[in-house]
Amino acid sequence: MSEGVEWALHSCLNLAWAEPGEAMTTARLAALYELPTAYLNKQLQALARAGILTSTPGPRGGFRLARRLEKITLLDVVTAIEGPGEAFRCEELLRKGPGGRADVDYRKACVISQAMRQAELVWRKKLAGRTLADIKATLDRRSSRTP
Template identity: 65%
Template sequence: MELNQGVEWALHTCLNLSWVDGREAKTTAQLAAYYDLPAAYLNKQLQALVRAGILSSTSGPRGGFRLAVEPEELSLLDIVVAIEGRTEAFACEHLLADGPGGDASVDYAVTCVLSQAMSKADLAWRRELAGRTLADVRREVEAKYPGTPEAARDWFVNARQDGRRAQRV
């Protein structure tokens, strides 16, 4: 299984927004510039997070995006589902119905041992993501890399509205 690269972008962006002082809004350009991402594509991910209620957006000169959910209440699964949707990783195509001895009236998604194994694996993966919040990740990053939150805040303070770093004199 491979997740859309937008999932990684969304996870990191939400983490960065959790460190911004006063949870002030940041523009797509600023958020994209942090990791040198294409702003138009990141904006699609940000809009998906807004639709899911994870971010809020404000238009205008002081507009941008901010977390709409406290990090303690935001699971990693919430972010993944906002970007990828709720589709399971494995979809039983009822292949056994077309094989020797197959029966079109049987629900192979329920009776197939392989289908059940794949469903259990998908459920385990989702449970793991649902059990970790953005706050959990934030605490772990802060413990392992204590300078990261301040470095992120400083970067955003020194970034211009268009996302590029302001020149220091």
């Protein structure tokens, strides 16, 4: 997973702490963690394309949350940044190895592929079950100084 996922999650939380209706520029969000503005902007644009953020151009523009935190899962953010593809891609390496056969679908027959797919399903289910509201509530409980 790329660092863009972490940056996107933190940016969404920072937008949640903004005043209602306030847009935050990419530069302001990037400055909070000393991130490269251009690269963070790519992540924020991906979140906007996914309907997680809205983007307003102009001098008073910037980014805002497009949905309530309760409606944004961790999986939504991961998918917006990384895409919907599988994390593990079986290249059917066994086909090229000793005893490999052209008529076998090793994506289904390979024990490693099966184990990785099962783990990914659990991981995706966990991410889909946690919202940004859950994360924010935990942070708010842990620190009264949360921005």
